[in-house]
Amino acid sequence: MPVLVYPDADDLVSRLRRVISTVDLNCHCRTRLEAALDRFTALEHRREARKALLAARGHRDQIIARLTFLAEIDELTEQEPDITVFTETAALFEEIAGAAADAARAVRLCTGLSQSRYYPRWANDMPDDGKGDFCEEGSSI
16 A cells, blocks of 8 residues: 655645535534544644654754764864864864754744644634534534
8 A cells, every 4th residue: 555645734634624615514524524634633743743853852862972072172272283173173063053953943843733733723713703603404513
């Protein structure tokens, strides 16, 4: 069976909702379908958050590995005969900065996914006017 990869679950679910909104479903089916789509979106957010945290941990490990090499900076003096050591040390700092920036982006992605979790689609799309939604012949959803 082929493996489907969804780079943007929110976009996919949004397109599915748009298509399904044109289909005549009874209230119970539509409610169940919306709940299933919400669960799918939540699961995709969790999967993406796990992947982002794993990436952040990998970047942290890269930083730790490079920090051990930076311990040698204590042995350097301004009169170092091998000036390539300064270039290599500067490169280590740049690599650490790059890994830190990548880790920060990964963790910020988790923030966005958590906000989506706590502020789901329906909370923003439907104003609460106290009247509720109605289907066939006044039956409330």
